Every structure is written in C-alpha cells, then in structure tokens.
Amino acid sequence: xxxxxxxxxxxxxxxxxxxxxxxxxxxxxxxxxxxxxxxxxxxxxxxxxxxxxxxxxxxxxxxxxxxxxxxxxxxxxxxxxxxxxxxxxxxxxxxxxxxxxxxxxxxxxxxxxxxxxxxxxxxxxxxxxxxxxxxxxxxxxxxxxxxxxxxxxxxxxxxxxxxxxxxxxxxxxxxxxxxxxxxxxxxxxxxxxxxxxxxxxxxxxxxxxxxxxxxxxxxxxxxxxxxxxxxxxxxxxxxxxxxxxxxxxxxxxxxxxxxxxxxxxxxxxxxxxxxxxxxxxx
Numbered sequence: 600x601x602x603x604x605x606x607x608x609x610x611x612x613x614x615x616x617x618x619x620x621x622x623x624x625x626x627x628x629x630x631x632x633x634x635x636x637x638x639x640x641x642x643x644x645x646x647x648x649x650x651x652x653x654x655x656x657x658x659x660x661x662x663x664x665x666x667x668x669x670x671x672x673x674x675x676x677x678x679x680x681x682x683x684x685x686x687x688x689x690x691x692x693x694x695x696x697x698x699x700x701x702x703x704x705x706x707x708x709x710x711x712x713x714x715x716x717x718x719x720x721x722x723x724x725x726x727x728x729x730x731x732x733x734x735x736x737x738x739x740x741x742x743x744x745x746x747x748x749x750x751x752x753x754x755x756x757x758x759x760x761x762x763x764x765x766x767x768x769x770x771x772x773x774x775x776x777x778x779x780x781x782x783x784x785x786x787x788x789x790x791x792x793x794x795x796x797x798x799x800x801x802x803x804x805x806x807x808x809x810x811x812x813x814x815x816x817x818x819x820x821x822x823x824x825x826x827x828x829x830x831x832x833x834x835x836x837x838x839x840x841x842x843x844x845x846x847x848x849x850x851x852x853x854x855x856x857x858x859x860x861x862x863x864x865x866x867x868x869x870x871x872x873x874x875x876x877x878x879x880x881x
Contacts, residue, residue, distance in 0.1 A: 625822040645740045647733050654679060654731045655846060660721065664714035666824060669730040672721035675852070676682070676729065683847035689850065712827065712877060713861040721854045728844055728851075729859040738790075738818050746845030748836050756797045765799075775880025776800060780812055782873040784825045784865045790817040796830075798877050806835035811877050813862055827875070830872060833873050 615636045656678060658671035676692045714727070721727045739745040778798035797812025809832040819842065820826055831849060832840030842852065843858035851858065866872045 623815050641743070647736050650736060650745060651731060651733065653682065656728070659725050660719075662714060662717055662727070662879075663720045664835055664861070665716055666713045666822070668714060668857075668860065669728045670714045670797075670857055670860075671730050671848050672719075672725040672854075673728050675724055675726050677727055678851060680847050680850040691850065697878070706776075710859055711862050711873075713824075714857055715855075723854065726851045726854055727857045728859050729862075731845070732821075734821060735819075738821065746841035746843075748830070748832075748840075748842075774879065777876065777878045778812075779874050779876045782813060782825060782862055782865050782875055784823075785815055787817070787823060788814055793818065798879060800879055805833070807833050808840075809879055811879060813875065820859065822861075823841075825865060826859055826861050827856065828844065829858055858868075 622824045627745075648743070655671065658673055660672040662670040664670055665846055675776070680686055680688065700809070736742060736745045776798060780796045780798070783796075787794050793814060793816035795812055795814035795816075797810050799808060799810045801808045808831060810828075811824045812828065814828050815823055815825050817823055829849060830840060830842050834840075839848075840846070841848070864873055866874075
C-alpha cells in the first residue's frame with residue numbers, strides 16, 4: 600500500500616512537472632515568436648526608412664498639392680538619377696534641341712497637373728518631385744521591388760487578365776515617336792487593378808523600353824486619380840528600371856511637370872475631350 604501511494608505520488612509529481620514544463624516551453628516559444636516578429640518589424644522599418652532617404656532628397660521648397668501630394672522642389676543635380684554610379688559627380692546637361700518641325704506649343708500643359716493649381720512653382724535650377732511616403736512602399740510586393748512593375752503575386756490569372764490593345768510600327772530606323780493621348784479617369788475594380796494609356800518604345804532582344812503616358816493605379820499611388828508617368832527598363836523588366844524617379848537612371852530637366860503627378864481636368868463622355876501630347880526622341 601505504501602509502495603502504491605509512493606508510486607502515485609511520483610506519478611503526480613511527474614504529471615505536474617510535465618504540465619509545468621510544457622507551459623514553460625509554450626511560453627518560451629511564444630516569447631521567441633514575439634522576439635522574432637519584433638526583430639522582423641524593426642528590420643522592415645529600417646529598410647523602409649533607408650529607402651525613403653534614398654528617394655526623398657532635401658527640398659529647397661515644399662508645395663502642398665490639392666490632391667494631398669507633397670511636392671518637393673529639389674536641386675536638379677541632387678535628384679535620384681545622380682545616385683547612379685555612372686552619373687555621380689556629373690553636371691546636369693542642357694536639354695537637346697527638339698526635332699525640326701516639332702511644335703513647341705504641343706507640350707503637356709502644366710495646367711493639367713493638380714499641384715500647379717496652388718499657384719506656386721519650383722524655381723530655376725530645381726525640379727518638382729512627388730514625395731514618396733512609407734505607405735507607398737508598403738503597397739509594393741517588397742522594399743526591394745518598390746518602384747518597379749508589380750507582379751500580381753497570388754492573383755488568379757484565369758480570373759484577372761491583362762487586357763490591352765495597341766497599334767505599332769516596325770521594320771525601319773526610327774529616331775523618335777510622338778503621340779497625342781486622350782485623357783480619362785476610368786473606374787477600376789479594387790486595389791490590384793489598373794488602367795493606362797501610353798506611348799511605348801521598345802528595341803532589342805532584352806526589351807529595352809521607354810514608356811510614357813497616364814495611369815490609374817491604387818497600388819502605385821494610393822488613389823484612383825489619373826497620373827502622368829514614365830517607365831524604363833534595359834533588360835525586359837528583370838532587374839533594371841522603375842516608375843518616374845524612384846530609382847537612378849532617368850534625368851529630369853523640366854521644373855514644370857511632376858512625374859507621378861495627378862492630371863486634371865479629364866475628358867467627359869459626349870463632352871469636351873482632353874488630351875496630352877508626348878514626344879520621345881533620340
């Protein structure tokens with residue numbers, strides 16, 4: 600009887616130890632997870648802060664746009680393009696003369712951009728840049744792919760397709776192209792869908808491209824306004840290229856236009872039509 604009680608007592612102690620040890624291990628596991636998530640959070644925060652510092656250059660002047668954008672007037676030689684290894688220390692070149700026969704009055708009017716409605720502008724020697732916010736980066740697939748064309752990860756391709764139409768010319772030697780594009784503000788479904796109209800130049804097997812036009816994309820800009828954009832890539836969108844000034848490579852010379860800036864007014868159905876004219880030339 601004594602041995603039985605002694606055995607039950609030992610079993611009871613063992614069970615107590617098992618439950619207590621299990622609770623302790625679970626607690627340590629949860630603590631470990633919390634520590635891991637905390638470290639991940641701080642790492643992500645650090646990466647976002649670093650990326651914002653790369654893109655958002657010190658401003659000579661800041662302008663608040665009616666659509667909520669913050670426009671920074673940045674010294675031309677301080678823009679992101681000059682972070683590129685091949686451009687570091689270089690001076691901004693004067694824009695080349697436009698091709699003969701090009702009507703200079705056909706350029707995109709600054710009245711089409713909402714930020715200019717404030718009546719303020721950037722001074723000579725500076726360019727206007729739409730300030731990037733942390734929310735812009737968080738909408739991207741990752742910090743590393745921010746600014747590049749977004750792959751729709753996890754999207755059912757049989758349900759959502761990239762539907763488009765285009766006209767093109769090939770087979771000759773060209774030194775530029777010009778397009779007048781009707782300006783609209785189309786309705787898009789949800790945050791992953793987008794709509795655009797653009798002029799697109801492409802050459803080479805690795806698809807060197809230059810693109811410009813307007814687009815409605817919540818995932819890129821955080822709203823549903825039509826916005827003026829440019830894009831480039833030198834290797835078929837694999838490792839190079841980005842929208843607007845979100846990476847080194849595109850040098851802006853104009854103090855009038857904001858890349859990524861909202862466009863207004865737009866065309867109305869059975870009403871007045873609005874359009875922008877774009878010229879890309881070598």
